Amino acid sequence: MSKIITFGEAMVRLSPPDFKRIEQTEALNITVGGAEFNVAVDLARLEESSSWVSLLPDNPLGKLMRNKAREQGAGVEHIQFKADSRAGIYFVEYGASPRPSKVLYDRKNSAISNIKPGEINWEEVFAGAEWFHTTGITPALGEACACETELAIKTAKKLGLFVSYDLNFRGNLWSSAEAQKVTERYAGCIDMCVGNEEDTEKVLGLKSGSTDEDYSKLDQDSYAETAQMMIDKYGFKYVATTLRESVSVQRNNWRGMLFAKGKPYFSTKYELELVDRVGGGDSFSAGLIYSLINNKEPQDAVDFATAYSALKHSIFSDTNWIDKSDVEALLAGGGTRIKR
Amino acid sequence: MSKIITFGEAMVRLSPPDFKRIEQTEALNITVGGAEFNVAVDLARLEESSSWVSLLPDNPLGKLMRNKAREQGAGVEHIQFKADSRAGIYFVEYGASPRPSKVLYDRKNSAISNIKPGEINWEEVFAGAEWFHTTGITPALGEACACETELAIKTAKKLGLFVSYDLNFRGNLWSSAEAQKVTERYAGCIDMCVGNEEDTEKVLGLKSGSTDEDYSKLDQDSYAETAQMMIDKYGFKYVATTLRESVSVQRNNWRGMLFAKGKPYFSTKYELELVDRVGGGDSFSAGLIYSLINNKEPQDAVDFATAYSALKHSIFSDTNWIDKSDVEALLAGGGTRIKR
Amino acid sequence: MSKIITFGEAMVRLSPPDFKRIEQTEALNITVGGAEFNVAVDLARLEESSSWVSLLPDNPLGKLMRNKAREQGAGVEHIQFKADSRAGIYFVEYGASPRPSKVLYDRKNSAISNIKPGEINWEEVFAGAEWFHTTGITPALGEACACETELAIKTAKKLGLFVSYDLNFRGNLWSSAEAQKVTERYAGCIDMCVGNEEDTEKVLGLKSGSTDEDYSKLDQDSYAETAQMMIDKYGFKYVATTLRESVSVQRNNWRGMLFAKGKPYFSTKYELELVDRVGGGDSFSAGLIYSLINNKEPQDAVDFATAYSALKHSIFSDTNWIDKSDVEALLAGGGTRIKR
Amino acid sequence: MSKIITFGEAMVRLSPPDFKRIEQTEALNITVGGAEFNVAVDLARLEESSSWVSLLPDNPLGKLMRNKAREQGAGVEHIQFKADSRAGIYFVEYGASPRPSKVLYDRKNSAISNIKPGEINWEEVFAGAEWFHTTGITPALGEACACETELAIKTAKKLGLFVSYDLNFRGNLWSSAEAQKVTERYAGCIDMCVGNEEDTEKVLGLKSGSTDEDYSKLDQDSYAETAQMMIDKYGFKYVATTLRESVSVQRNNWRGMLFAKGKPYFSTKYELELVDRVGGGDSFSAGLIYSLINNKEPQDAVDFATAYSALKHSIFSDTNWIDKSDVEALLAGGGTRIKR
Amino acid sequence: MSKIITFGEAMVRLSPPDFKRIEQTEALNITVGGAEFNVAVDLARLEESSSWVSLLPDNPLGKLMRNKAREQGAGVEHIQFKADSRAGIYFVEYGASPRPSKVLYDRKNSAISNIKPGEINWEEVFAGAEWFHTTGITPALGEACACETELAIKTAKKLGLFVSYDLNFRGNLWSSAEAQKVTERYAGCIDMCVGNEEDTEKVLGLKSGSTDEDYSKLDQDSYAETAQMMIDKYGFKYVATTLRESVSVQRNNWRGMLFAKGKPYFSTKYELELVDRVGGGDSFSAGLIYSLINNKEPQDAVDFATAYSALKHSIFSDTNWIDKSDVEALLAGGGTRIKR
Amino acid sequence: MSKIITFGEAMVRLSPPDFKRIEQTEALNITVGGAEFNVAVDLARLEESSSWVSLLPDNPLGKLMRNKAREQGAGVEHIQFKADSRAGIYFVEYGASPRPSKVLYDRKNSAISNIKPGEINWEEVFAGAEWFHTTGITPALGEACACETELAIKTAKKLGLFVSYDLNFRGNLWSSAEAQKVTERYAGCIDMCVGNEEDTEKVLGLKSGSTDEDYSKLDQDSYAETAQMMIDKYGFKYVATTLRESVSVQRNNWRGMLFAKGKPYFSTKYELELVDRVGGGDSFSAGLIYSLINNKEPQDAVDFATAYSALKHSIFSDTNWIDKSDVEALLAGGGTRIKR
16 A cells, blocks of 8 residues: 555666667666656655556566565555567667667567456555656556556546656657647646646647747746646646756756646756766656655745756666665765765 | 578577576576477588578578577578567576476467468579478477478479488477377478487377386387387488487486498497487487488498587587597597596 | 564675686675575565564665565565664675685674563564574674564564574584573474484484484484483474585585484485575575465475575575575476477 | 778787786786777678678687677678687776876787788678778788788778778887888778878878877878878868877876868867777777768767767777667757767 | 875775766765874775774774775884774765765774774884874874874984874864864974865965965965965974865866975976865875985975875775876876877 | 796787688687796786886787786886887687697797897896796797896895796707707706606607607606606706696696605696697696695695696686685685685
8 A cells, every 4th residue: 555656667677888889789787767656766765655556477577676666665566467479679779979868669569458348456556646657658468458557547536546647759669649648638637737738739739939940949937837837727736857968968958847826847967977968857756756745835845856866867777776865965066075 | 502501490598697586586597499490500610511401580680590500510501580470589597416407488479470372482592402400399480480481391302402300309399199180290391300219209299118217227129119100100311319318417318320231330328427418309300310411321420410419419409519539539538537 | 563573684795707716806896695684575476465574774874685585575664763873784606616616704793692571572573473483603693682582583482483493503603502501491382393413412402313413414203312312401382404525625415304203305306507505594494484384294394495405506796586486396307408 | 782891800808807917916907909900890780781800710709709790790701710810909007197097908810810812802891891900010910911902902992892991000019110111012902091190101101290209299280281192192072180288197188180171170079988989999990981871961970970989988898889879969069968 | 104194094994986976876986084094094005014003993894994904005014903893884976067076984992993092112113214104093093092192203203203283173073173182282292284275274374465365375385375374383394285276176276386495396287087075184194204204405396296196086986096107207298198 | 026036938828709810800819828928927816026128119909918917916016118129929729520620820039039148137037035936938039039048047046045946848949959059058047847758858868768659648757757757867956747638629628736845746647628729738847836835745745736736727818717715625625616
C-alpha cells in the first residue's frame, strides 16, 4: 500500500563505456530505465512511499528490472511476470560535441505492450494511494496500453487521487495526430501536466504565438503563455516544464518552471557538466511530486525539483542516486568545491 | 564469389563476466554468434574463401554483426540490411559445477525471420561456389525461413554444390514433429549430415537399438549403427558427429566421428578445460568442410576437425580464433606446456 | 511483518579480481556479506518472507548494505542507522592450489558492535514472525552483542518462534572458553543447531570419540554420534552440518546431514568447481529453514539445502543468486551440459 | 581491385585508460592506427572502395592490424606478411589541461621499414584504381620507404591516378632538411597536397609573410597566401589544411580550408569536446577524398571533410566510427541534444 | 638517511569509477594517499631524497601503503608495522557540476593514531636530514599524535632542520579552538607555513580585514596582508598559499603565492580541467620544498610549485606522476597540443 | 650496497585478460618480468637485501620497470637509463587444454642488448655483496651481453661472491652450439647451477643415459645422475632443478631437487592450479638463494624453494607476491581451506 503509484514500461538499458559507439565496443553497461520506473524509484530515494506498476517478462531480465526498483526502495508488489514475453531493451551511445548522444530502441513486443484488459485491478492498486503518475510513453506503446492508461487515469481520478502526467512525446512511437487523439480521452482528468513546448504542440495541439519553428528561442513569457493556454483548455491545476539549453553535448543549462495559482514560478539556472542526461526530466517530475505531496509552496517546489534534477545529470543511471541532503546543500549554495 | 556459402541467422551475444548471473551483473560482454555465421567465419579463419548469407537490421547492431564476419575474412557481399527490423539477441550465463551454463534467447522477429520469397537470388549467390552449408536452426525460425532453406538447398544441389547440413535440433524453436516434416522436404539433397544421436532421433526419426532413454550411454557401435541407418534412408555421402562427455561444467571430453565410405572413423579423445563451449559443434563442421574440400582422407578429416573444435573450447567467442598452425601443433602432439 | 527474522552484522566485502592479492590489485569488487544477512537474503530469494535486523552506519556504506538486502527482497524495516559509526569491512583474496583463499577483517567498532540495551524492541520485531535465526558470530562481536543475542533468542522462544542457530565459531573474534560460556546462557532455547565438528567442540565442548585431532577424518558415524550428544545435552530438535572435502582450493566435495527424529539424513555428494565459497554454509542454513518452514520431510530438507548450497559455490557473492527452479533442476539430475 | 589505394605503416596503439600515465597504469587499451591505414579505413566506412597497402609482421600483431582494416571494410589484398619482423607500437597518454596528451613511439625496425625494392608490384596494385594517397610519414621511415614512396607516387601518376599527399611532418623521424630533399623528388606528381603552415615550411620550405614564429597566429589570409605559393611552385590542383585552435587540452576549435580553382573555401568552425584527437587530420583527408572522388564542389567538399573530421574527435580510435548519415545530420544543423 | 623527512598518516583510498556514487558502484579503485605521504612521494618523484615516517598496520593494507611510497622512490626505512591495528580508509566520489566531489573518511583507530611516546626516535630519523615537513592533519588525529607532532617539530628545530608546515584545517577531525591550542605549542618553530585564508583563521586565529564571511572574495592584497600578519606573529620565514577558483566541479583556476623577503610573489594562473584534485595542495608544498631546497628564487619557486601542482590535477592519484621535464615544458609555454 | 646482485634484462609484459588471444582482445594487462628481475624482486619480497642491475630506456616504460622493482623493495641503484633505446616487450596468451599458453617476444634492440664495455663498473656493484645471480638468457641477448655476463661472473668470483646461474636455454635467442660455446667461457666460475634436463643437454652438452628423446620420462635417478655429471665436469657446489608434470594446461605437478653434498634432495610434490606459470622457475631460484644464504640445510632449502615457487603459480605476475609466512603455512600443511 504505497502513497504514490506510477505505471509504465521499464527497459534494460545497455550503454558502451568511454564514449564508444555500439559497433566498436566489446562491453555494455547494464542498468534499467523507463520514465515511470524512474519516477517511482526517485520518489523512493526521496523517502516517499511509491510503487511501480508494470508487466515484466518472467525471466532474468524481468527479475533484474524488479530488483533494481526494489534496491532503492520502490514498491514492486503490483508487478506481474508474464511467461513467453520479452524485456524491452534500449542502447545509449554517449556523445561529445559535435556528436550528440544517441538512443537505439528495441522495445517492441515487450511484456507490457501485450497487456490485456483486466490484468491489472486498479481499484486494488490504488487502495490507500494519494497520487498517480504516468507519462505519454505508456499510451504510445499501442492501443492496449492506451486503453489501460485511460482506465488507470480515470479510475485514479474517480478514487480521488491526484493525477500527474508527463506529456513525453516520442515521435518514434506514434504520430502527433495519434497522440492528440488518445490524450484527449483523458486529458481532462489530469491535475498536473508536465511537458515542454514541443510536447505541448505535438500532444495537445497548443502553441504560443511567441514560439518559433524549432523551439530554440523559448523565452519565459512564451512558457507562461503556453501554460495558461493548457490550463484554460484542460483545467490542469499545475503545469510544469524544464528549460534545457544545450550549450554543448557535455554542457547544458537547466531551469524549471511551475505554473501554479495563476502565475509562473521559475527556478534559478544551473550550469551542468553532463555525466548522463537520461532521466533528467523524470527526476524533475519526481522532485515536483515530492514537493507538492509535502505541501511545499510553488517556488519551493520548483526550486527543489530543479535542483534535484540538475544533480541527476551528474549521475550515471536513469535514476537519481541523490539524497535529499544533497539537494538541500545545493539549494543552500553548497558550491562546487570538494566536500570533506 | 566465394567457394563456400553458409546461410542463417546471427545474433548479438551478451554474456556477464566472471561467472555472474544476469541479475547480478553490471556489464555484459558483446560478441556475435550463430551456427552458420560461425561456420563461415571459422572457414575464413582457416583461409578458405567463404561467404555468409543473411538478413540483418539496418542499425548499429546489424552493422556490428557484418563487421565481425568481415574482421576475420568472411565474405559479406550477400548480406542484406533491412529497415524496421531487429537483431536477435542471446544471453549466456557461464556456470561452474554443479551449475550448468545457461542460454536465454530473445531472437523473435529478427530480420531473417521475416524473409520474403525472392529476396535472395540463390543463383547469383551460388555462382562460382562449390559448397553450401546450413543447419536445422534456420528452418526452425519460421515457415518463411523453412521455405528459404528448402529453396537454397535445392538450388545448391541443382547447381552441383556439395551440401552439408547440421541437424542442430532446438526444442525451444520447434517440435520434433515439425522438424521432421520440414526436414523431409530436402533431406534427400544433403551430402553430408552432421548431428548427434538426439538430433537424429528428433529430426530424422531414426534411433539405433543400442541407444537408451537419455542418450547418456552412447558407444561407438551405436554411433556407427545410426550413421548407417541415416545413409540407408537418405543417401548421405558423409555422416558426422561429435561425442561430448560432460565430466563437469568446466571439464569435458571431446571426440569426433566421420562415417565415410562405409565405415566410421574416430578421432582421438581430447580432455578439455572449458573457457567457452558455445560454437564447438560449428567449429567441428567448419573443420570437416575445410578438410573435405581440401581432399583430406576421412581419418585425417575427422582428426583435423576434432582437434580444431577441441581448441575452440579454450576460446572466448562463438567463433574459433585458432590458426591452422595451432591445429597442426596439437595433432603433432604439441603438449600442454607454455610455448615460447 | 516478516515470517522469518535474522539478526546480525553485515560487512562491506572488498575482493581483488583475477586471483590477485591485495598488495598487487588496483581495483576491488564491492559486495555485501554477513552470516545472518546472507540467510535473510537467501530466504527472500527463495520467495520466503524474511527480514534482516541490524544496526548500520548512517552513511553511503550503510545504505549500500540496506539496499543490497532490499534488492533481493529481504525486509529492511527493522534496520537502524546510527550516526558516527562505521561499516565493518572485510577483504577476500581468492586462491588457487596450493594457495588457500584468505580473509582479512576490519570489523571492529562497527555500528552493531556498539548496540545499546533497548535499542531493538524484540517484541515488535517478532510480531507475526514464526522463525528466528542467528549465528555464533553475533555474540562474538562483544559483550553488548552477546547480551542482545541472548535477549533476542529468549524473547523469540518466549513468543513461540522456532529458533535456529549456526555455531559458526570464529577464533579471531573470541576464544573457545568465551564462546562456551556465552552460548551456555541460551543454548537450551535453540531448536535447530547447525555446526560442524570443530564448531561443536569449540562452542559446545562436545567431541565424539571417533574424531581425531584435526577434524580431517570425519566419517558419517562420527557426525551422527556427535549430533546425538548435542541433542542429549541441549534438547535440540534438529542438528545439521555440512561436510566439505577440500580436494583442492578450486575443487571441493560437498554433502549435508540433517539429524532429525532420532537419525541422520545424508544428502548426495556434489563435486564443486568453486567460484566463491564464502556464504556456502549460510546457504545451507537458508535451504534448511526454507525446507522445514515448508514442512518438507528430513530427507527432502537436507537434499534441498545441500543442492541449494552446492549451487552457491558457483556464484560470485556471499549470497545465492540461485532460484528454486535451479535447485529443482539439479535435484532432478539436470546435468552439467549447457541449458538452451 | 579497389578504387582508392593508400600506402603506409600502421602501428599497434596502446593507451592507458582514465587519463592515466604509462607508469601508473595496470592496463592498456589496444587499437590500431597509422595515417594511411586511417584514411583507407575511413574511406571504407564512407562506403568507398579502398585498399590499404602495407607490410606487416607475420604474427598475431600483424594479423590484428590486417583484421581491423578488414572489420570496417578496407581492402587488405595487397598486404604482405613478413617473417622475423616486428609491429611498430605507439603509446598515447591522454591529458587534461594543463597537461597535454603525449605520444611515445616504438616503431623502429617495423616490417615496412625494411621493405625491399620490388616487393610491391605497383602496376598490379593500381590496376583499376583511380586515386592514390600517402603521407609524409611513409618516406620518413627510412630510405627504403622513401624510395618506395617515390616509386608508388610516380607509378600512380604514370597510370593516371589522382595523387593526394598529406605532408605530415614528424620531427622525430627526420629533419626538415631531409624531408625537403626527399619530397622534392616527387612533389611535382602530387595533385592534392594537405598540410598546415608548419608542415609547409618544414617540408616544402615555404612560409607566408604573415606567419609568425610559433604558428600560433595563423589567419585566413595567411593560409590562402601559403596555398597559392604551394600551387605556384609545385602545380598542385588542390591544397587543403585544417585549422586547430587548442582552447584547452580537452576543448579545441576546428575548421578546414580547401584551396581550389584559385581561391580558398573555408568551412564553418566546430567547437570540439575531445575524446581522442589522434586521426583527426586523417579523417579530414578521407573526407576530402570522398568528396572529390564523388565530384562535390569545393565548398561542399570542405564542409563535408571538416564536419566528418570534427566528429572524429568524439570517437575513441584512430579511425572514424562515424557514418555518412551522422555527417549529414551535423551539416543539417542537428544540434547537440540527445537523438532518440 | 634522507634529506627531507615527512611525518603523518596515509590511508587506503577507494574511489568508484565513472563518477559513480558509492551506493551504485560494483568496484572501487584502490590507491594510497595522505598529506605527508603525498609530499614525500612527490619529492621523490622530483628526484629529491625524501623519507616518509609513519606507523602502519602489519597486514596487506599496511604493506600496500609502504610499497606505493617505495614504488616512486620515497624512503620507507622509518616506517613501523604494528600488529592488531588497522589501516585508515577513505572514499572519494568524483562529482560533476552541480554535484561536488565528496570524501567519506573511515580513519579512526588507525595505527598512527595509537602511537606511543618513544616509539619514534626522532634523533635517529633526522640524522643527516635538512628539512622536516608535516601538516595540521597529524596533530588532529588525537592527543598522542599532537604530542608526537610537537616533539618531532621541536626536535627538528633543535637539530637545525628547516621546518615546513601545512595548516590543513580539517573540521571533521577537531575544532578550531582545539587546533589553535595545539598549534600554539609549536608554531614558533615553523619556518615555512602553508595555508589558505580559512586555515589561517581557523588554526592561527588570524584574519585580514579584507576577508569576508565565506572566503569567496579573496584578493591578492588580502593574501599578502594575512601573510604579513602571520610572519609578524610567529616569525615564519615563508608563508605560502594556493588560490583556487572553482569555476565548476570539473574546471578550476589555480594560482600560488609565496610571501618571502617581505613581499608576495604570485604565479601565473592556470585553467585546470580536473581529473583528480585530491593532493593538489600537497603537490604545491612539495614543489615549494623542492624549489627552496634547491635555492630557487621566490618567483621561480612559486612558479615551479604552482605549475607542478597545476599538473597534478590532471593525474588520477593523490600523488603527482609528473616529471620535472613536464613542469619545465609547461613553464616554457608548452601549450595544450598533443606532444609527439 | 645489497647482499645479492642479479643482472639481466626485464621486459614489459602485456597479456590479454580472460584467456583471450591477442587478435581478439581490446585490452592488455601490463606488468614487468625477466628472469633476473624476478629473482631480485622475489628475494626482496623474502626480505633479503637484493639489487637488480640492468640498462633501461630513458622513457616511461623504462621508469615503469624500475618502479616495479622498487615497489617490492629490490635495489635499483645500479640501473642505468639510456637515451634512444627501447624497452623489450613480451606478450603472453593464457591457454586452456588443449591450447597451451604462448609467448610472443619483441625484445630485439632493447637497452641492455646494446650494452658497451665498461658501462657497468662491477667492482663497485659488487662492493659489500655476497651473492651474484644471472641466467642463460642474458648472454643469449647478443655478444655484448655475453661478454658482460662473462665479465660479471668472473669479477664476482674474483671478489669472493657466491655465483648462481640458471641455464634457462631459449632456443629463439640462440642455438645450442652457441650456448655451449659461450657458457664454457665461465661455467667453471659457477657455484650453483640451476637447470632441467633439456637445459643441461642444450647448454652444457650433458645427457644422462636414462633420458629419452623428448625429456618426457625423466625420473629421479636420471636427475641425480645428470647432476653428478655436471658436478664432475664443472665443479659446481650445488645443482638444482624443478620437475614439472604438465597434467593439463591449467593443472601441473611441481617438485624440486637440490643436489648437494654428494646426493639429491627432493621436495614433496605439489598439485598446482595454474593462475600464471611464468616466473615459477625464477621463484625456485630465489627460494634456493634465500635458503642457502640463510644457511638452511639442503632438504630445508629445497622444501622452502619448492613450496615458495609452487605458490608462485597461483599469482598473476612474473614475480611472487607471496610472503615468508605463506610459505611456512604451506610447509606446515596449511591445507586448501579458506583462511579467516
